[in-house]
Amino acid sequence: KAGVTQTPRYLIKTRGQQVTLSCSPISGHRSVSWYQQTPGQGLQFLFEYFSETQRNKGNFPGRFSGRQFSNSRSEMNVSTLELGDSALYLCASSRKTGDADTQYFGPGTRLTVL
Amino acid sequence: EDQVTQSPEALRLQEGESSSLNCSYTVSGLRGLFWYRQDPGKGPEFLFTLYSAGEEKEKERLKATLTKKESFLHITAPKPEDSATYLCAVTPNYGGSQGNLIFGKGTKLSVKP
Numbered sequence: 001k002a003g004v005t006q007t008p009r010y011l012i013k014t015r016g017q018q019v020t021l022s023c024s025p026i027s028g029h030r031s032v033s034w035y036q037q038t039p040g041q042g043l044q045f046l047f048e049y050f051s052e053t054q055r056n057k058g059n060f061p062g063r064f065s066g067r068q069f070s071n072s073r074s075e076m077n078v079s080t081l082e083l084g085d086s087a088l089y090l091c092a093s094s095r096k097t098g099d100a101d102t103q104y105f106g107p108g109t110r111l112t113v114l
Numbered sequence: 115e116d117q118v119t120q121s122p123e124a125l126r127l128q129e130g131e132s133s134s135l136n137c138s139y140t141v142s143g144l145r146g147l148f149w150y151r152q153d154p155g156k157g158p159e160f161l162f163t164l165y166s167a168g169e170e171k172e173k174e175r176l177k178a179t180l181t182k183k184e185s186f187l188h189i190t191a192p193k194p195e196d197s198a199t200y201l202c203a204v205t206p207n208y209g210g211s212q213g214n215l216i217f218g219k220g221t222k223l224s225v226k227p
Contacts, residue, residue, distance in 0.1 A: 004157075033215070043158075043201065043217040056214050090157050092215075102148065103215060105157035 002027065004093050004106035012112045018079040021109045025072050025093030031055075032074040033103060034066060037088040046089075049074055050096075078111075086113045116141045116206050120218035127225050130191045135200055135221045138184040143207025147185050148215065149178050150201040158201055161187075192225045199223070 005024045013019050025032050034046040045058040049068035066076040072093075078085055088110050092103035117140045127133055139147065146165050150158035162171045164180040171178050175196065177188040187200055199222045203215040 035215075035217075042219045043203075043215075045214045045216070048214065058214070102160055102163050104160055105150070107157045110155075 004091055004104055006089075006091050006106040006109050008109060009107065010110045010112075012114065013081050014114050015081055015083060017081050018077065019081060019111060020075055020077050021089055021091075021111075023074045023076075023091030023093075023106060025074070025091075026104055029093035029095050029104075030072050031094045031096060031101070031103075032068055032072065033092045033094075034074070034076050035090045035092065036060070037090055037108070038086075043090070046076065081113045083113050086111060116204070116216050118202055118204055118216050118218035120200075120202050120221050122221060123219070124222045125224070127189075127192055127223070129193055129225055129227050132188070132190045132192070134189070135187040135223070136184060137187070137202030137218055139202075139204050141204050141206045141216070145205040145207045147180055148203045148205070149185070149187055150203065152199045152201055152220070161200075189223070192223075194225045194227050197223055197225045 007022045031050045033048040035043050037043045046060055047054055047066050048056045052068045063079045068074045088108045090105050090108045092105045094101040094103045119138050121136045146163055148163050149161040151161055152158045162178040167182045169180050175190050179186045199220040201220045203217045
């Protein structure tokens with residue numbers, strides 16, 4: 001059974017640009033969550049999507065957005081990039097929402113903002 | 115405020131030297147507590163889910179336990195390949211979506227041969 005896949009694995013952008021990251025969940029999983037990981041703050045929740053609807057959102061500015069497609073694949077977008085957005089962006093999928101279902105993580109996308 | 119605190123931040127063990135990692139949590143109702151292992155440059159790898167106080171789970175050299183305020187990850191006779199950062203996370207008992215995992219900062223474990 002294939003795991004969570006994320007593309008691209010590495011990205012280098014400059015301040016002010018925007019970026020789109022992609023996540024394909026485990027087959028049969030309908031919930032996708034996104035997290036930002038930095039050395040200083042650790043892993044922080046960005047948002048969760050289930051059945052193409054955003055179900056929950058973390059404490060991040062509106063520059064961070066996402067969406068989910070009918071096949072459960074998800075994208076997240078960061079506009080007007082700042083140096084502090086450099087981080088490992090992780091996607092996790094689970095079978096369902098509304099329960100403490102286990103989340104399985106992808107390998108992440110390493111974003112560097114210059 | 116919901117919070118997860120892990121200790122110690124770093125732990126160095128000799129191969130075969132057993133020890134425990136601690137995860138204490140303050141959350142408004144606990145739906146689940148999760149342990150993950152993360153190797154450098156990779157995504158977290160799922161280890162255990164615990165749902166209620168008194169619950170225990172084991173996998174090879176690892177054993178996770180849960181009380182009402184904390185969880186322990188016991189490592190018995192560790193090997194160098196157990197070296198990694200171990201992350202603890204909780205899902206609070208909010209109404210609606212449970213997609214929000216609150217993570218601790220992790221314990222970086224090094225096992226020397």
